[in-house]
Amino acid sequence: MGTALVTGATAGLGLEFAWQLATARHDLVLVARTTERLEQVAGQIRAAAGVRVEVLPADLAVPDDVARVAERLAVTGEEPGDERNPVGLLVNNAGFATAQRFVGGDVQVELGAIDVMVRAVVELTHAAAGQMTARGRGAVLNVASVAALTAGGTYAAAKAYVRSFTEGLAVDLQGTGVTATVLCPGFVRTEFHDRAELDMTSVPAIGWLDAPYVVSQALADVRRGVVISTPSLRYKAGSALLRLLPRSAVRAIGHYR
Numbered sequence: 015m016g017t018a019l020v021t022g023a024t025a026g027l028g029l030e031f032a033w034q035l036a037t038a039r040h041d042l043v044l045v046a047r048t049t050e051r052l053e054q055v056a057g058q059i060r061a062a063a064g065v066r067v068e069v070l071p072a073d074l075a076v077p078d079d080v081a082r083v084a085e086r087l088a089v090t091g092e093e094p095g096d097e098r099n100p101v102g103l104l105v106n107n108a109g110f111a112t113a114q115r116f117v118g119g120d121v122q123v124e125l126g127a128i129d130v131m132v133r134a135v136v137e138l139t140h141a142a143a144g145q146m147t148a149r150g151r152g153a154v155l156n157v158a159s160v161a162a163l164t165a166g167g168t169y170a171a172a173k174a175y176v177r178s179f180t181e182g183l184a185v186d187l188q189g190t191g192v193t194a195t196v197l198c199p200g201f202v203r204t205e206f207h208d209r210a211e212l213d214m215t216s217v218p219a220i221g222w223l224d225a226p227y228v229v230s231q232a233l234a235d236v237r238r239g240v241v242i243s244t245p246s247l248r249y250k251a252g253s254a255l256l257r258l259l260p261r262s263a264v265r266a267i268g269h270y271r
């Protein structure tokens with residue numbers, strides 16, 4: 015069924031992507047920083063689903079690490095002596111909340127967010143798209159956020175980039191047999207908010223989505239070649255409203271991180 019490479023595969027949405035793709039008989043390449051967690055996940059998936067799982071530890075804020083992942087994505091399967099299969103689905107999922115005000119915050123956190131959620135996404139997509147278009151098939155799924163439509167600092171700006179970039183990519187890819195999809199979820203129960211020590215107690219239960227639901231909707235949209243994937247009716251409606259409102263009103267709503 016082809017090989018999928020998932021970044022940020024040790025937790026949250028990425029971990030769920032890994033499990034759902036393995037269940038659909040995809041072999042996997044799992045990328046994240048924490049080698050121990052990657053090995054543990056890989057072992058569990060191999061045992062339960064019987065698919066091939068490669069582990070590729072990488073910090074996507076580090077250029078040499080991104081280059082190693084790009085090298086894996088560029089594999090076409092035609093290289094003599096290389097047993098590795100080409101990647102047919104790239105899921106650019108790794109990310110984190112900046113969770114600070116820009117003014118007075120740590121600028122390295124802001125730059126790290128751009129490295130992981132913008133720079134790495136561009137480099138990895140470029141490597142994958144080259145190999146996939148040469149083979150005439152494949153898909154790229156980039157994880158943005160409903161925050162792309164808000165005024166929420168560097169995090170929202172990075173996600174706005176990913177959303178716009180993926181739409182442009184989808185146009186670029188027309189007629190190649192390769193598709194591009196951008197996932198724009200609302201609040202999802204993962205490690206995301208705890209890692210950033212964000213207080214989410216004011217978000218009502220109806221505002222939360224579960225990772226299995228978000229991932230199954232996203233993969234269904236990839237299979238159908240949908241360009242913008244926004245799981246749930248409530249977030250589809252919310253996103254439509256955010257696009258209709260005057261930007262002054264959007265700015266007044268405040269931050270989503």
Ligand SMILES: NC(=O)c1ccc[n+]([C@@H]2O[C@H](COP(=O)([O-])OP(=O)(O)OC[C@H]3O[C@@H](n4cnc5c(N)ncnc54)[C@H](OP(=O)(O)O)[C@@H]3O)[C@@H](O)[C@H]2O)c1
Nearest residue numbers: 022024025026027046047048074109159201202204205206
């Ligand atoms: N949860 C939400 O409410 C929500 C809403 C909208 C969009 N999103 C987006 O969904 C994506 C996944 O987030 P999540 O909610 O699943 O968060 P999560 O549970 O915190 O998982 C984040 C994953 O990214 C990896 N990661 C973080 N920094 C990395 C780096 N520098 N290099 C490589 N891997 C890195 C982490 O693994 P290691 O720590 O092992 O590296 C982990 O596997 C993100 O792009 C996020 O912006 C989340």
